[in-house]
Amino acid sequence: MTTTVSYHQQFFLSSYGIKLQQHSHKKKLISFITCCSSTQSNPVVRPELSIRAGTKLIPHPKKAGKGGEDAFFVSSYNGGVIAVADGVSGWAEKDVDPAQFSRELMRRASSLVEDEEVNYDPRVLVRKAHAATASTGSATVIISMLDENGILKVANVGDCGLRVIRKGQIVFSTFPQEHYFDCPYQLSSEAVTQTYLDATVTSVDIVKGDIIVMGSDGLFDNVFDHEIISTIANHKDVVETAKVLGDLAYKHSVDFYYDSPYSIEARTRGFDVPWWKKVLGQKLTGGKMDDITVIVGEVVCS
């Protein structure tokens, strides 16, 4: 991991034409035998792997003055630890700064990474970091840890996300957890919410060259997976890739007419323009203006 960025380091925006014939589908063989060779990498006898990371945080324009409500950290401990927390903005209505909780959660988690009891288990890290917080508020959180065997372990509460891209294809993805639309699972200073026990805990065997993309929902609500894949294909440097993905998410987030992952999801859930607008061919569109955190990690041999 080449960059270690503390939770409070914030980046501001400156910076064949036929109907399908039922019997025509055969899994390809002939061209396959002639074209395709086996992968020679060996994920079993593993080299020591680590993550070279680039980061970008673009606060919601109306929150830019105080740096937004997302927080994150990147640590070089072991193979690498990456974490993102997204403060629940509803707390502002109670005169509580939503950034306090997410930032403290990341600060606590960052300081606990090497705790023996954590033992490379991101769910235990979520538990201990949550227990250590004193701020009022709540946040979604995702923590991923690369262990000595090249296994990336992920604990996720809410709608932050992670993708692993290998040879231009997604091989692993987290899924958002929510109670209903725009109400994600979240860790809170309140007693009656989620705990580390609600974290979805998953893992994936990592190989050299894998690209890990982590972020808050400000990324994944505004940028499609195929855009993430093509951006990765077109940029080699992780710092540059994180910047380009962040800028793309921002561009879409402020575009009223962009048919974003968020607007598609909203329509799927039954939200749309009034019927008389539908008659005129209009539909609910737009990006989701939000804090945007992007972390791009390239898996390299240590």
Next chain:
Amino acid sequence: MTTTVSYHQQFFLSSYGIKLQQHSHKKKLISFITCCSSTQSNPVVRPELSIRAGTKLIPHPKKAGKGGEDAFFVSSYNGGVIAVADGVSGWAEKDVDPAQFSRELMRRASSLVEDEEVNYDPRVLVRKAHAATASTGSATVIISMLDENGILKVANVGDCGLRVIRKGQIVFSTFPQEHYFDCPYQLSSEAVTQTYLDATVTSVDIVKGDIIVMGSDGLFDNVFDHEIISTIANHKDVVETAKVLGDLAYKHSVDFYYDSPYSIEARTRGFDVPWWKKVLGQKLTGGKMDDITVIVGEVVCS
């Protein structure tokens, strides 16, 4: 696991209306505090878990006489082992029955489940089963194993798939690996193809009540994830759920006008009707007629 079905047991078909306002998106808090309670299940101190499985295999209608080219097995070993293989149909052009390889691969894997060297590692099981085959042919394959800690380990080569659904939401999914459209990664009797080293190896912490849906691409190319979720919500019995999902996949597969996951993917990859049909408002549609294997597993306390 209540049913143990050998690889050769085959089932035949008889049997608000506003444009998104950029500043209106706040992660919900107030209703959250009043509505949402924490999950009380404890996935850390785990009960012994196992899988209660229902299965359904519907061969391609033109291959029904010989049972199609999919094969699968369900084993009650440890917490449960489920595997699906899909023979690559292109071998028929070489006068090789594509079913031979997939069936032998499943037979070998089934007999090796308790092999000490496998040690609950589905990738090792893929390696040993592949090495033991003598048939000519190739197949995609997915093997999942539930271990004593409640962790479902998955090794996947190609475009079979697996979903884990928890409380009506997908928490885990595999992703298809392919060289290009309709040419998936595959294990083969030929030397220059994929090996166990190419398997994507992932895992997810399982809790009681999780539903595991596994299948060949004949399921996932014809049935959307949201249809899988709603089907699960509407059926309690896994045998019935597998049947309903299989029948739904079959219904869509033979519908020239259904806009299936397969036809959407085809259009995304640049396949479509000729321009003059597009002018008339037509587009490439249709399900994908294929062998359909569906295995639905409910995670229960042993």
